[in-house]
Amino acid sequence: MQSTRSSFLVAAAIALAFLTVSGPAAAQGAPSNLPRNETLILENPEGTVENAGWFNIWAINAGSQSNGLQQVALDTLWYIDPEHGIDGVWDNSLAAEKPIYNDDFTEMTAKLRRGIYWSDGVEFTAADVIYTVETQIKNGAMRWSAPLALNVAKMEMPDPYTVVFKLKKPNSRFHALFTVRWDAVWIMPKHVFEKVEDPLKFDFNKPVSLGAYVLNSYDPDGKWYIWKLRDDWQRTSLGRFGKPGPRYLAYVDAGPPDKRVIAQMKHELDIIHDVAPEGMFALARQSKTSHGWFKGFPFAHPDPTLVAVIFNTQNELFKNRDVRWALALLIDIKAVAMASYRGAATISAIGVPPTGAHQETYHGPMQDWLKAFEIDTGKRKIKPYDPTIGQQIAEMLRPSMGEQIPTDPKEIAKTFGMGWWKPDPQAAQELLERAGFTKRGNSWDTPDGKSFSVRVVVEGEARPVMARAGSMIVQQWRQFGIDAKIDTAQGTLPTRRSAGDFDTMISWSVETWGGHQDLSFFLDSWHSQFVAPPGSPQPPRNWQRWSNPDLDRIIEQIRSVAFDDPKGIGLGKEYIKLVAREMPTIPLMSYNVFTAMDETYWTGYPSADNPYANPVPNWGNSRYMLVKLKPKG
Amino acid sequence: MRGYLQYFAKRFGQFLLVVFIGINLAYVITRATPIDPIEQSIALATSFGNSSPEAIDAMRRSLRELYGLTGTPIEQYLIFWRRVATADFGPSLSAFPTPVGALIARALPWTIGLLAVSTLITFALGNLLGGLAGYYQRSRSLKALGIIAIGLHPIPYYIVALVLLIIFGFVWPVLPISGGAAMNLPQGFNAAFLGSVARHSILPALSLILVGLGGWFLGMRSLVSNIVAEDYVVYAELAGVERRRILWSYVMRNALLPQFTGLAMALGGIFNGAIITERVFGYPGVGALLVDAVYAGDYGLVLGVTTMSIVSVSVGVLVIDISYPLLDPRVELK
Amino acid sequence: MSAPLAIRSTPIAQETAPRMPVVSVEGLKAYYRTDHFGVKRLVRAVDDVTFEVRRDEIYGLAGESGAGKTTLTKTLTGAVRPPLQIVGGTIAFSFLPGTQGLHCAPPPEVSRVRWRHLSYIMQGSMSVLNPVRRVRSSFEDFAFRHMELSRRGFDAAVRAHLARMQLEPNVLVAYPHELSGGMRQRISIALATICRPELIIADEPTTAVDVIVQKDVLAMIRSSQKEMGSSVLLVTHDMGVHAYLSDRLGIMHAGRLVEEGRSEEILARPRHPYTRHLISSLLRIGDDTPRRGLEGSPPNLADPPPGCRFHPRCPLAMDVCRREVPPFTVHGPDHRVACFAVTPEARP
C-alpha cells in the first residue's frame, strides 16, 4: 500500500500547486498595477481583437474600432448626440462652427478650431483634413474612400483653419460624413501618414492621438487596451468641457453576458456594453452600485435604432401589402415585448425609433393621425391602432415590478412607448383571403396552392433579444396556421441580409441621429435607385429592397432642404404615413441596450434623468461622459 | 534497424495520408461556406456609421480585387496547396492585411501550452492511479477513485467546463474565469506574468484534466489487472522480487505501452476539448481564433487554423508512434 | 566445490540428517472456488495429498494434465490467490521451520526463503521473462539481494554461473524475444539455480521445447542438481522425462496421489491400473503425442465420481471402488499404492 500512499501524495501535491497559484480572486477585470480609483474599465463589445496591434482605423476592418481608438483617441469635425448632449445635441468638435453651405449645396466650408494638438505636439490644421480626404480618395480601398470620392471634386485651404469642399453634385448632407453618430470620417495625422509609402499596410502602432487620451498599453492577444489621459488634454476638443475624470481607461473583452455580470458584481467592470435583460435584473437586484440608463426598470438605453420584422419585398409572397399587414395584425406586441425584453422594451408603431428627440418630434404629434388611421380588409374598414398599449404593458408589469413602473403617462410613453397595432386575426384572415390565400383545415395555403411557410431569420447569440422576439413572433404566426420557422443565421447574417437570402428577418433598416430630427441618415439609402435586383447584393440599409415612387419623391425633396430646415420634419411625417400604409417592415421597438454602469469607483454617468450623452461605450459619442465622471468619495 | 525503418516508413505514410485527407476535407467544406468575406467586411465597416449606397458598391469592387478572390476553383486549389506547403496562408481577410500565419503564431503557444500541461498531467496521473487501482485491487480509496472516474469520464468537455465556471466563477469566485493572463501585465518571462498565466490556466486545464483522467484511469486499471496474471509477473512474485520493483518495472512499465498508443489515438479528441474549453473560458488560443474566424467568414484564417490543427495533431501522433519503439523493444519484429 | 559462490547450505540444512525431507506435504487439500457471473464452482484440484521430497533427490510427480500437478506446485510455491484456497493439510519446509507452508508464512520469511532456498522453474518458461527487460536485469531482480555481493562481484558470479550452464554471457544483454525458446528455457533454469537453493520445483520444464533441446535441458537440471546437492520436485506428465531424471516418482490422478515409489521400481513394475496405462503409453523420451488405449478423460473435478476417482475408466473396477476411496497399501520399501484391485500379494 506504500505506493498508493505515495501516489496520493503526488495527487495532493498537484492539487496544492493549483491552490497556491490560484491565490486571491483576480479575474482579468482588475488591472493589477493601475490605481483602480483612477481607472475606468469599459466593455469593448468587439470581444477579442485578433489583430490587436493594428490601429490604422482607415483600413477596412484591419483592426479594432471601439477599443477606445474611435472613442478617445480620434476626432473629427462635428458630433450629434443621440441624446440631449452636454450643451445641445450638436457639438462643434474640431470645427469651430456649423458647416456653411452655398445656396445650391455644391460647396461646404468648415471653419476649424485653433490650438488643437496631436499627442506628439504637432498642431492640428486644415492640412490634416485635406490630407485625410485626399489620401482616401487616392487609395480606393480605405474605409471612407468611396463616399469621399463620390462627393468631393476639389478642396481649398484659404487659411490653415478653413477647408472649402467643392462638391461634384449638390448634397445638403455632405457634412454628415464628418459628423459622428457612432462614427464618422476620422481625421488622419498628415505628419505621420505622409511618411509611410502604403497607408493600407501601415499599422499606426503606436497611434498618435488627437483625442484626450493616448495609448498606454495593450494586450497582444487583443483582450484589453489601456489608455492614459494626455497631460495636455486642454489642447484637445474635449478640453472645452473640463478635465476628464478617469486618468486611465481600460477597454476590455468582458466575455459572454454571464461573465460580464459576474465581473461587475466583483466591481471589475465599470461599464457593461450590453447584457441579457435577466443579467441586468440580476445586477439591479444583487449589486446596489449598478444601474442602467433608467435608474430602475426598464434600465436599458434605447438606441436610435428601430428593430423591425423586415420583409424581403422582392419575394412574391411579400410583394402584396395585404400580406404584410396581415402578418403585422397577427403580432401581439405585448407578448413580443415580454419575450424579448421581459417588458423592458420601448415600442414603436411607426418607422422611426421612439428615442432621443423623436417622440416629441414624430410619435407624439402623430397620435391623432394614427388613431384615425384606417385600413380596408376588403370586407370592412378597421382602425388598427391602439394608443394604450404602452400603458397596458406598464400595467402588466406593475404587479411584479411595483413602484419601479412609472405612473405618469408621459413617463410611461418615454419608457414603454405609446401605442401599437392591436392583434386582429379576423382582419388578418380577411386580408390574406383578399390576397388569394386560402385556409385549409388549420393551415394556410399560398395563392399558388403551396403551404404558406415563413422563415424568420435571426442573428442568434450575438443579439439574443432579437432572437427571442423572433421566436415569439414565429409562435404567434404558427398558432394562426402559418408554417413559421425560426432560422438562426449566426455569423452568416450580414451576407444573407445583403444577398436578400431571407423571407423575413428581425433586424433594423432604420437608424437615425437620435438627437436630431433629420431622417436622411437612413432614409436616403431607401431610394429606389439603390434597390438591387434579386440575387445581387443590396447596399445598406434598404434590406427590405422596397421601392415606392412616393418614397422616392419624399427622399428627393429631403435632399433639397437643409439639414436643420423644419421642412424636414414635415417630410419625415409623410414618410411615416407612407410606410404605415405600406408596411414594408413591421416596426417593433427601439434597440434597447442594457448598458450597466457601476458606481463603486465612478459617479456622474449619463442616465434618463440626466441624458447628457450616450453611455453605450462603443459609440464615438460616448467620449462626452468622461468629462462628467467623478471619482466616488 | 531495418525493421525500425520499415516501421517508421509505415507510420510516416499514415501521417501523410491523414494530413492529405484532413486538409482536403477542410478545404472542400470551407469553400462551400456561404459567407462572403466582402459582405462581411462591408457589414462590419458600415453597420453603425453613415454610408451612402453608391459608396458601398465602389467599396465592394475595390475590396474584391484587394482580397484577390479571383481565379478558377482549380487555380485556387493549387494556390492553396502551395500555401500549405510553404505554411503561408496569405493575409487574413478579417484582419487584412495581417498574414494568417501571424495570427496563428500569436495564438498557438497558448493552446500548445494548455494542451501540453493538461495532457501530461492527465496521462501521468490517470495512469499512475489507474495502475495502482489495478494492482492493489482491494484498496478502498482506489476503488472510490474508480467510481469517480466512471462518473466523470463520459461527461463532455462543455458540461464539465460549464460546471467549473459556475462553481469557481460564481458560487465560490476564487479563480479567474476568462482570459490568459491578468490585465496590463507585459508578456514575457517574468514571475508576475507567468504566475498570472498559471492562475488563468487552472480552470481550462482542470476541465480538460477531469474529463481526460477517467479514460486513462479505467484503461490502465483493466490493463494492469490483466498483466498481474501474466507469467512473468507471477514468476517474479514467486521469485520474491520486491513488490515495488514488480509494480514499476514489470506491471506499470508493460501496461503503459498500449496506453501510449492510446494517447496517439486520443490526441484529436483532446484537441476538440481544447477548442471548447478555450471558448468557454475565453482563452486566447487557436480554438477561440478558429471560432472567430468561422464567424467572420475568413477563409484564409479558417483554413489556416484547421490545417494547422490537423497537421499538428498528426505530428503529435507521429512523434508518439516513432518514439514507441524506444519503449517497447519488441516493436521491430512487428 | 571451488565455485566462487559464497553460498553454502544453511545451519538448518547442516544439522539435519541426509535423508531428512526438504519438504513434507501432509493431507494437502487445495480447492478452487469460482463465481463468475453466478456460475459457482468448487474444483477439488488437490484432494488429500501426502508425500515428501528428501534431501538431494529428484522427486517426480506424474499424471495427465488436469491431475492437479500444477495446483500442487502453486500451493507449494505459495502462489495461493483466490479463487484457489488451501482447505486443509500442511506443508513443512526444512528451511522454513514452524510454518504450514509459504502461503501462511510471514512476508519477510517468504521473501527470505524465495529463490535463496526455494526456486521454481515455471511451466511454459517461454513467457516467464519480462518481455521489455534485458535478461541481465531479470538476474538482478531475482538474485542480487540474496547474494551478499558487490554489483561487479554479482556480475562475475552470474557470468560464471552461465558458463557452467554452457550459456554465452552475451545473452545477458538480449531481450527475451530475441532468444530461441530453448535458450529462454535454459536461461530460466540458470535463473532458478543461481542461488543454489535447497529445493527447486520444476513444472513441465520441457513441454514447450523440441526434443533436442529437451535432452540438454534435462541434462542441465540433472547436473546442477548433482553439483549443488539440492532437491528437485519435477512435475511433468511425460513419463519419459521421469524415467530419465526422477529418483522417486509419485503418480497423481484427479487430484489424488495413487501410487508412489522408486522410479525404476514403478517403471518396471507399475501396480495401479492408471500407472500401468501411463507406462504402457510411454514410447520414448520426448514423445508426448496423445495417448491411445484407455478411453475417457480425467473426471470433472467440479463433481468427482464417488469412491476411487479412476473407477469410471478402470478396467479392473469393482463395486467397492464406486463406494470407497481406496487407502494406500505398502508394496515393498518406499512403494505404496491406493487401489482395491491390487493387493500386496497379487503379482500380475
Next chain:
Amino acid sequence: MTLARILRHLLRYSTEFRLGVILLGVVAILAALSFASPYPPLDVYVVAPDVPPSRAHVFGTTSRGQDVFWQLTVAVRNTLLFGIAVAFLSRILSLVIGLISGYKGGWIDRVLMSLNDTFIIIPLFPLLMLFYFVMRDSMTWAMLALIMSFLGWAYDARLIRSVVMSLKRREFTQTGIFSGMTTREILMREHMPHVMPIVFSTTMNNINWSIGLEVTLSVLGFTDNNTPTIGGMIFWANQHSAMVAGVWWWIAFPVAVVVMTFVGLFCLALSMNEYIDPRSRWSRMSGGSA
C-alpha cells in the same frame, strides 16, 4: 452465449450494469413522458416564467415561460433519438468495415485501416463547426445525425476488426472454411455471435460520443434550435443568463439528466467490456496462471 443471455447474466451479477440500467430506465421514462406533455414543446410563455421548483412545476419554469420538467422530457427524447440514430448508422459502417478488413486482411485491411486511423486522428470538432456554417438552416437534426455517423465509425471499426482477427485463429473458423462455408456465412453464423457483445458496448460509447457532441454544438448555438434538445435547453438558459439570474433549475436539471444518461450508457458499456474481455474473465476465474 447469445446477447440476450449475456444481458440477463449481467443484469443479475454486475453492479455497473444494474446501475446503468436503472439510470437509463429513469431517463427513458422521462423521454416516454414527453408524449404526455401538456404544452407544445416549441411554444414559449405558456406558464409563468422563473418559477422555482414547486408542486405545480416540479423542476420549476424557464425565463421563457416553459415548464422545465415537460420541456426536459421532450429534450431528452430528441437527444436520445439523435444518439441512437447516429449510433445505428455508424454501427453499420463500423461493422461492415470492421468485419471485412478483419476477415479479409491483406491490402484491403491495410487500406481500410489507414483510412480508419485517419478518421480517428483528425480533430472532428473544427470540421463539424464548418459543416454547420455550410449547411446553416439546412443543418437539421437529421442532417447532423447523418454527418456525425459518417465521422463516428472509425474507432469501433478498429475494435470489431481486432475481435474478428482473434476469431479467425479459432478452429471453428478453420472448420468453417473446410466445410466450405462462404465468407458471408462464416461472418454471419460464426462470428456475429462473438462480435455482437462488442458491438453492443461500442454502441453505448458511440451514443455517448454523439450526444456529447450534439449537446456541445447546440449549447454553442451551432445547431438548428427548432428541435428542442438538452443542449438546446442549456443554450436558451445561457441566452437568458439563467446562471447569474439565479434560475439555477433551468441549467441544473438538464445537466443532471444528461449526466445520468452519460454515466448510465457508460456503465453498460463498461460492464459489457468486463464481460467480453476474455483475459479479465480468465484472471477472475483463477487469480493467476492456471
